[in-house]
Amino acid sequence: MPSAVWIGLSAVVLAVILVGGAELTSSGGSHPSGDTLQSNPYLDPGTALSERAPDFTLTDQFGAPISLHAYRGKVVILAFNDSECTTICPLSTTAMVDARAMLGSAGARVQLLGIDANPTATRIADVRSYSELHGMVHQWHFLTGSLSALKQVWKAYKIDVAIEQGQIDHTPALFVIAPDGRLARLYLTQQSYAAVGQLGQLLAQEASRLLPGHPAVHSNLSYAEISGVAPSVTDVVSRAGGGSLTLGPSRTAHLYLFFATWDSEVTNLAGALDALNAYQAQANRSGLPALRAVDEGSVEPSPRALGAFLAKLPEPLAYPVALDASGRLADGYGVQDEPWFVLTAADGRILWYYDASTSGWLTRQALERQLRAALSRAPQGRVSAAEADAQLAGSPPVLAALHAQADELLGGEPALAARIRALRGYPIVLNAWGSWCPPCRAEFGLLATASAQYGRRVAFLGADVNDVASDASAFLSQHPVSYPSYQMAEDELTGIVPQGLLGTPTTIFINRAGRIASVHTGQYDSQGTLDAQIEADALGS
Known part of the structure; x- marks a missing residue:
């Protein structure tokens, strides 16, 4: 199962999204296999829309001008795609191609469009390169333009585009547009390779619903969650x-x-x-x-x-x-x-x-x-409180004070900021978590082991965000760590992490001078990777 960022992609749909001035939330509707679809965490069932799709004119991979209104009478599947993406975008574009293929000859009445969502790679050569390497040169029009023109389209479709830690981050949106030019449905692609075919089928079924005569979809996939094959399985x-x-x-x-x-x-x-x-x-x-x-x-x-x-x-x-x-x-x-x-x-x-x-x-x-x-460093099991105490014995006083507050929930962001200032001269690992967040819970044992191993040289702190105190305390009683956590709303952390969090868990590495060395968004799946980042970005900073 993919490591996760809670709030990440699956929960974005649950938040309110603004498109064309309308407020939208996730909508199950009367979608095929509704119960199974709604329970699949790696497949967005889509959100029903009804506003007119904002028009645009941009340039495709051949250098030709392309306007949305030119495809009136066809179903349009529109993706916002990083032209240099190696994460979610290839899943989206593969699903788009699958969807049209599933419609057979009726696929000729479906137009695939992409709009570049990478502000640093907007040349025609960039969108052509992506199209060539993904075998899509003649499958779609991948559109780009000046940065100002792209920003206007991003804004019109409420697409968030940002550069985080040098990497492009954008809303992984797929819009299905009806033949009359109205937005019909919005999907958000999830990080699951196995679900690509299912997403393609969803897109094909939505296109069929919108096309005259409702052509057959030549696919009969279940929408049940497809489990990954873990390395523990032959x-x-x-x-x-x-x-x-x-x-x-x-x-x-x-x-x-x-x-x-x-x-x-x-x-x-x-x-x-x-x-x-x-x-x-x-x-x-x-x-x-x-x-x-x-x-x-x-x-x-x-x-x-x-x-x-x-x-x-x-x-x-x-x-x-x-x-x-x-x-x-x-x-x-x-x-x-x-x-x-x-x-x-x-x-x-x-x-x-x-x-x-x-x-x-x-x-x-x-x-x-x-x-x-x-x-x-291959873990032999979760470190016990007694083992952690033995490893941390003889810590410098300022770090020993942290260990004395192990598993305690302390005051909010001002107190956390003051503690960080007091720790100047020591590298800090700050983990933002919540007892309500499954990926946070999954990685907590790794942090417990790391805080015991490195706690004589590195200060560990927790930021328990958007949580209920009783729930957090109950979780800590069952999952002890050798450091305290400070309880607060997630947005309060902008005082410490100005760019804010993309989701939880997030681990922030602060150097001895009190400056952020790096930010890791998402769950750690292995002790070795967490320890390597502590060595590089905490002790090495």
């Missing part, structure tokens, strides 16, 4: 070049690299895969985990894309490439972006993961260091 998958590969628990740890051929738009994928041959050779000699690559076939432009890509590499790969045609492997291994490394223990526990798309490729030496560190 799975036999197809292998590039023929044969099969068995994944899951084994006698040794394993390193996986998830990728798709279109990653080459934003990174030198071919060079990086070739360089990993040297890692594989070293791993065989020095007892490091063997590498297995996994091609995310669920969002490749065609079944032939991988073979064509591998044929152009300078040397054959020294490690096998598995095919994830369903997306269930990526979901089960917690993949949130691509390329994405995952280190698993022999029993299938995830020990470490790394986002090469946002953080860059590691050198072979750096990769080996991170893997050895993660393997040496």
Whole structure:
């Protein structure tokens, strides 16, 4: 199951959205398989709309002017898409193509449009590159324009676009527009590779409902949640070049690299895969985990894309490439972006993961260091209060004072800000959480272990946001940590984190000078990844 940011994508629909002046909330309506659809956390059932779609004229990947009103009489599926996206956008665009294919010949009455939502990549070459690598050059019109023109369209459709920690963040909206030019339904794409086909079917059914004659949808997928295949589960998958590969628990740890051929738009994928041959050779000699690559076939432009890509590499790969045609492997291994490394223990526990798309490729030496560190820190179980006390004995007085307040709920944001000032000279790890937030609860044991291991050198603090005090206290009594938490509303944290939080959990790393070194949004899935960030952004800052 993918690691999560609560409020993230699934809860955005529950918030009030303004489109064309109308207030909208999530609407189940009389949608097919309504009960199953509503209970699937990785599939947005959509929100009914009725306002006229704001018109626009922008430029497509061929340099031609395109206006929305030109497609009156057709159903339009409109996506807001980062032209350099390697996370959710490829899921959206794959679902769009699937939807039109599911309508057969009636798909000719459906127009696919995309609007660039990356303020730093607005050239025609940018939207053409995305279209080429995703096999969509003649499948849609991907539109761009001047930044001011794009901002006008974003504003008209209430699309939030921001640059957070150097990364593009935008509302992952898919609008279905009726032949009369009115907005019919809004969907928000969720981070689930396995749900892409289901989303495509939803779009196809909505298009069919809007088209004269209601053409048949040539797909009969269930809307029940599709579970991921976790690394603790044995799975036999197809292998590039023929044969099969068995994944899951084994006698040794394993390193996986998830990728798709279109990653080459934003990174030198071919060079990086070739360089990993040297890692594989070293791993065989020095007892490091063997590498297995996994091609995310669920969002490749065609079944032939991988073979064509591998044929152009300078040397054959020294490690096998598995095919994830369903997306269930990526979901089960917690993949949130691509390329994405995952280190698993022999029993299938995830020990470490790394986002090469946002953080860059590691050198072979750096990769080996991170893997050895993660393997040496492989958790043997949750640290007990007595074990934590023993590890923290002899802490400096200012840190010992924190440990003496373990699991306590203290005053609000002013008190937290004062505590941070008092800790000047020590690096700080501040975790924003809530007892109501499942991803927060899931990662709490990792923070307990880290705070015991690093608590003699690093100050740990909690910010319990939007919570009920009795619920938070009850949770802490069952999930002890060696530091206090300060209770407050989430928006109060802007005094400490000016840009605000994208969701919970969020972990803020503050350096010895009291400045924010980095912000990690979302759940930590492994001790090794949390510990590595503490080493780099707290102790290394």
